Amino acid sequence: MPDAPHPLAAGTPAPDFDLPSTPDQRVSLSSLRGQPVILAFYPADWSPVCGDQMALYNQILPEFHRAGAQLLGISVDGAWCHAAFAETRKLHFPLLADFEPKGEVARRFGVYREQEGICERALFVVDAAGTIAWSYVSPLGINPGADGILDALDKLAAPSKGAH
Amino acid sequence: MSRLTVAVGSQDHVSGPAEAPVTLVEYGDYECPYCGEAYPLLKAVQQALGDKLRFVFRNFPLADMHPHAVHAAQFAEAAAAAGKFWEAHDMLYEHQDALSDQDLAGYARELGLPNTALGQAVSGHYDAKIESDFSGGVRSGVNGTPCLFIEGERYDGPRDYDSLVEVLSERAERR
Numbered sequence: 001m002p003d004a005p006h007p008l009a010a011g012t013p014a015p016d017f018d019l020p021s022t023p024d025q026r027v028s029l030s031s032l033r034g035q036p037v038i039l040a041f042y043p044a045d046w047s048p049v050c051g052d053q054m055a056l057y058n059q060i061l062p063e064f065h066r067a068g069a070q071l072l073g074i075s076v077d078g079a080w081c082h083a084a085f086a087e088t089r090k091l092h093f094p095l096l097a098d099f100e101p102k103g104e105v106a107r108r109f110g111v112y113r114e115q116e117g118i119c120e121r122a123l124f125v126v127d128a129a130g131t132i133a134w135s136y137v138s139p140l141g142i143n144p145g146a147d148g149i150l151d152a153l154d155k156l157a158a159p160s161k162g163a164h
Numbered sequence: 165m166s167r168l169t170v171a172v173g174s175q176d177h178v179s180g181p182a183e184a185p186v187t188l189v190e191y192g193d194y195e196c197p198y199c200g201e202a203y204p205l206l207k208a209v210q211q212a213l214g215d216k217l218r219f220v221f222r223n224f225p226l227a228d229m230h231p232h233a234v235h236a237a238q239f240a241e242a243a244a245a246a247g248k249f250w251e252a253h254d255m256l257y258e259h260q261d262a263l264s265d266q267d268l269a270g271y272a273r274e275l276g277l278p279n280t281a282l283g284q285a286v287s288g289h290y291d292a293k294i295e296s297d298f299s300g301g302v303r304s305g306v307n308g309t310p311c312l313f314i315e316g317e318r319y320d321g322p323r324d325y326d327s328l329v330e331v332l333s334e335r336a337e338r339r
Binding site: 052053055056058059060063089090142143144145146147148150 | 166169226227228229299302303304305306307308318320
């Protein structure tokens with residue numbers, strides 16, 4: 001049995017990364033400071049339609065943007081594969097290629113599956129200061145939906161009373 | 165475990181008795197092939213459970229993937245305004261390969277909807293309802309279509325006839 005994943009927990013500073021978003025562009029996490037960032041690690045491009053997590057998030061993108069958040073999809077697929085996938089599914093957010101060294105970023109977030117060589121289906125909400133506010137790992141075959149992400153974003157927007 | 169955040173209410177399209185011991189809510193998209201596959205199956209499940217089941221349909225059109233899904237949902241809402249939601253719902257799922265605006269106009273005629281009903285619908289008359297179904301679904305953890313909730317809990321189990329009848333009957337007994 002593979003080890004259970006140990007995703008970085010809330011309160012941990014998110015490790016910075018700089019990954020290709022297209023064959024000739026890169027996105028770094030630190031460049032998005034000042035706004036919440038949703039990191040959606042997923043196992044692979046081209047999983048079956050309709051239940052597809054990235055296609056779902058694409059449709060929900062306006063709700064994420066209303067909360068001031070940016071969404072980044074991350075898998076070990078290469079930039080050309082991502083480009084074809086994003087074009088076919090008409091995705092309006094970046095897919096990052098954790099391709100070389102393979103799975104390095106997923107590993108640093110504690111969500112790489114060594115045995116299969118793919119990412120877990122894992123979600124992180126990073127706050128404007130770059131700290132992980134919420135994380136969740138879904139069973140690989142189950143699309144986690146977006147309710148957890150939106151709840152975490154709500155909490156960021158309305159910090160608990162008595163915090164100061 | 166994801167839970168339904170919007171209780172079944174007067175805004176919903178409901179089939180089956182209000183006091184039924186078990187409620188099944190489907191978030192669906194009229195152009196989604198998986199919803200199309202689930203359609204006859206859910207009909208059979210409804211038949212098997214009879215008065216024990218209350219079935220609710222809510223809109224979850226994945227517009228980027230399914231170019232006809234939104235107009236189809238608008239048409240069904242227009243039919244609902246004329247008291248013919250389930251006729252429209254069934255018509256759409258029985259003709260998933262024919263959902264163009266022209267096809268929808270034909271269905272509207274077939275249902276005897278007022279002449280202006282479809283035009284009004286596609287110009288956005290029911291969009292607030294469709295969008296509120298959608299965002300309520302997102303908040304409830306809808307993770308693709310069809311997405312089923314049994315007694316308010318997202319159902320991630322097998323979606324074949326036997327499994328659904330079993331789990332729904334079991335929930336109905338528990339009440």
